[in-house]
Amino acid sequence: MCGIAGIFNPNKELPKNSREILRRMGEVLRHRGPDDYGEYISEHCGFSFCRLSIIDLEHGHQPMFSPSSNSVIVFNGEIYNYKELRKELEELGAVFKTNSDTEVILVGYEVWGVDIVSRLRGMFAFVIYDIGKNELFIARDHTGIKPFYFTNNSSNFVFASEAKSILKFPGITASVKTSVLPKYMSFLWVPAPDTLFENIYVLEPGHVMQVGENGIKNQRYWNPDLVTKDSSKTEKTWIELIDYELTRAVKEQMISDVPLGAFLSGGVDSSTIISFMNQVSNYPVTTYTTGFAKEDLSQDVILSDVEYARIASKNLKVDYNELILSPDVVSLLPRLIWHMDEPVADPAAITTYLICKAAKEKCTVMLSGVGGDEIFGGYPRYLGNIIAHKYQRVPGFIRKELIESWVKRIPTHSSSFVRNFKKFLKSSDLPFQERYFGYLTYYSQSELKQLLKMEFKWDDIFEKHRKVFKEYNGDDNIQSMMNLDLKTFLPNLNLMYTDKMSSAVSVEVRVPFLDHLLIEKAAKIPGPFKIKNGKRKYILKKTVEKRLPHEIIWRKKAGFGAPIGAWLKGQAKDMMLDLLSEENIKKRGYFNYPYVSNIIENHLNGKEYNANQLWQLITLELWHREFIDR
Known part of the structure; x- marks a missing residue:
């Protein structure tokens, strides 16, 4: 790096x-x-x-x-x-x-x-x-x-x-x-x-x-065939092929003249990478895991990885390093925004920065499980599309009068499932592409019009997405969604903050799942081997069944983030109210203050979980002060 x-x-x-x-x-x-x-x-x-x-x-x-x-x-x-x-x-x-x-x-x-x-x-x-x-x-x-x-x-x-x-x-x-x-x-x-x-x-x-x-x-220069499927191979053959490609990719990426380690979340992706590292390394792999204070987690919808990371660490016999984080967000966030360059508003950036900073004490190079979801079908929205197709067959009066009216009354902050289910329902009646776009956005068309003062065309927002869909859209909807994420979501968000936050502390992060030969091979796996019987990343999980404990492979996906919902009600509340004050919002001229005030109020009183939207508004304001106002 x-x-x-x-x-x-x-x-x-x-x-x-x-x-x-x-x-x-x-x-x-x-x-x-x-x-x-x-x-x-x-x-x-x-x-x-x-x-x-x-x-x-x-x-x-x-x-x-x-x-x-x-x-x-x-x-x-x-x-x-x-x-x-x-x-x-x-x-x-x-x-x-x-x-x-x-x-x-x-x-x-x-x-x-x-x-x-x-x-x-x-x-x-x-x-x-x-x-x-x-x-x-x-x-x-x-x-x-x-x-x-x-x-x-x-x-x-x-x-x-x-x-x-x-x-x-x-x-x-x-x-x-x-x-x-x-x-x-x-x-x-x-x-x-x-x-x-x-x-x-x-x-x-x-x-x-x-x-x-x-x-x-x-x-x-790289325009792989991400559409054509190879239906001639059996499940056993695919498992052998993925095992071979992962062995090669991980071995290649362990070349280094400085100390090297890995991130361990306790999920299947990071645990898989470490299991293959164990084949190459002559000593226990140095790993780093982060968690957050119980008080913060109790007031947020994110799940803790620490329990599973401890299980994985014992199974993988690693040099395990665990950090329970209680960062001073108010002082840390402006510094990270300077490093980020762009106001990418994913709270996982904070976690990435802190774990890289800790890892630097022992390691200059770290291997990560980033990319596993995009190439093997791991995001809940992939399964959500399959469920939506079936949900559309439910009679309209049952959907609208019973299911959706009942869900609307449940506070969004109560769990990540409720938050995701509400997002699912907003787009469930739409055609495939429009439905998937709905899963990717943080505002509906009507909500965005209430937020923004400027005029915009809703279709223009998805210009890039439609272009990628047209180019990489085959008969397999699962692969079409994965291709879109590979070309947009992955480089513009996940890889962006991973590079910027690791670079901030002079750590190099490598991502074996994104070896381009592995991507090309994985793209040919038929959809039913990626999501099977409701199990996401099915073929990857079957590949590592003999390497990892059952409770690691088949656990509920936790995601990688930070308890920003709790922070915005606690240590970062005053910062939020100051940065998003009526005076500041009106001075910028981008947003309608009554709508901003409403999402603040609904988050603080527990009616809705608006942490991501508020975090984005805070990030944008701090970015504006750091780069534009000077």
Whole structure:
């Protein structure tokens, strides 16, 4: 994990103070790479690089020149098959000066050109300056594990691992892209390539860019078949295949020259990763688990993982580290928003930051179970779609007059099941795509119109989602939903906060489930093997039946979050009332205060569980103060 930043102008000389600019851009990225710093400046191109040393600790300095000196690279990430590629390149006559994966990318580019990216297995965002062509070649990994931000400013192409670094370039000022605000309020995040910053974009996962004298060329390099199913294989065959692919992926991702561990939630995903790590490791895997104070959990709808993590730790015989968290949210949240760059409002960001901070005491690299839900069918909304199809067959008067009228009277804060069931009922009558969109949003159309002052078109909010659905929508509705989440929800939310929060404390997080070969194989598993008899992630759970205890494999999914509902009634209540006061809401001009006041009141009196909506409003206000008001 590293921080990269740079400036490129193919037609003009760079500003005379480019070195100073690059250092300012690099300074705000030092948390991503505290071990080393480097720069490169030429007539048209300048790079800044902050390194967290993971592989070839002594010789991985960047920016790095190719042996021919025809190109130079800055690279953030890890290439897990770099030794295989190095051997292949050496057989073609290539000579290497280091043992780093960075040099393999660079030499590979000079031998294979832009096709190098299709040969890589790993997580990466890199920029190669081809000196002879006066052109940048940029690539981001298949699923968006590593971030890449960019903008064009007066013919200067400016890029960085984090948006705040781009804001250090003269003439670039932070402003809100209000046209995407309805999308942000609906999802808690903004669909790529947009961000909430005006004129700052992200390179989408699985894409490359070429920037030169003739402009910018952006194209997708990874376009797997995520629709066609392989119905010829038996359940036993699929189990053997998934076992093989997970063994390979986990083994590859355990390559490191620094201490390595794993997160353990007590769920099937993290426990699965650790069980495969045990096959490779010669010593007990170091694991970290977090929980929250009983008082906070008693006033919220989230479940505790600690009990299950303890069971899993005994079964897996790990070096178990457990933390019960009681964070000072009021002082912590502004700092995390600075690290997050974008106002991603998932409370799991706090938990991720705190567990990474604790893990840093022993480990620089951590393996995570992120991605298991998207590729094996783990989210409750996947099962919800199957139930909704059957629910539509229930006579209308029974649904409306009995079931739905009864559920509406139950306070939402009473349990996560009630909250999810109410959300399910809002969309249960809709066609498949519209119903799934309803599961993803935090506001209905009428609610969002009451909240926002600005005019918007409801259909425009789902523009990206419809595009992905059209491209990856087969006959299997389960796989269609998973494909959509893989392309939108996963990179824009889960991977976003995982990268930013781990980078804040100089920890690298790896995600074996998102090995792109594993994803391609898993996509061919028929839907009935992903959800079978109401059991989500069925084939994955069957794969690890001999590795993990029954109560871990078949437990109720707890999710990964924080007791924000309790915090907003306790330690963070005054902060919420101050940030979301009538004066502040009216000053911003985005929202109708009576509606904001209503969701605050309903949360505090226990009528509704509005914690996520309120957390988002708080996050947006703090982000505005940190980046826009300055």
